[in-house]
Amino acid sequence: MILTNHAITGAALASLVPNEPLIGFSVGFLSHFVLDAIPHWDYKLGSKKEDGNKMNDDLAINRKFIKDILKIGTDGMTGLLLAYFLFSFYMKVSVFAVLCGAIGAMTPDALQFVYMKWRYEPLISLQRFHIWIHADEVK
Numbered sequence: 254m255i256l257t258n259h260a261i262t263g264a265a266l267a268s269l270v271p272n273e274p275l276i277g278f279s280v281g282f283l284s285h286f287v288l289d290a291i292p293h294w295d296y297k298l299g300s301k302k303e304d305g306n307k308m309n310d311d312l313a314i315n316r317k318f319i320k321d322i323l324k325i326g327t328d329g330m331t332g333l334l335l336a337y338f339l340f341s342f343y344m345k346v347s348v349f350a351v352l353c354g355a356i357g358a359m360t361p362d363a364l365q366f367v368y369m370k371w372r373y374e375p376l377i378s379l380q381r382f383h384i385w386i387h388a389d390e391v392k
């Protein structure tokens with residue numbers, strides 16, 4: 254699922270506990286896996302290297318990777334801005350609480366990138382779980 258959806262969901266959940274930023278971050282983090290379990294569409298990453306075993310997926314650091322970083326960065330920033338406007342600007346929830354939820358909800362995908370470059374525990378187990386819970390992509 255795209256980062257924008259994750260960020261808004263995490264921010265919405267964190268807005269329910271605005272004085273508990275750690276809980277907001279944690280609930281946002283957990284919400285990522287619930288959303289990923291729902292069949293959805295994902296955008297393609299041109300630098301992605303696949304061999305059929307998802308545990309071996311990697312992102313090559315090349316020219317296409319720069320385009321991917323711009324795509325991912327735009328997606329993440331859109332999520333953060335929408336979360337800010339919806340929950341801080343309009344609903345007056347603290348910016349810190351909203352950011353904790355939004356960032357917590359996007360963190361699992363950031364950890365996938367860390368796993369691709371540093372394949373050690375606990376990232377191996379987290380990646381295995383992330384792949385297991387992630388619904389097949391809707392074509």
Ligand SMILES: [Zn+2]
Nearest residue numbers: 254289361362
């Ligand atoms: Zn994910």
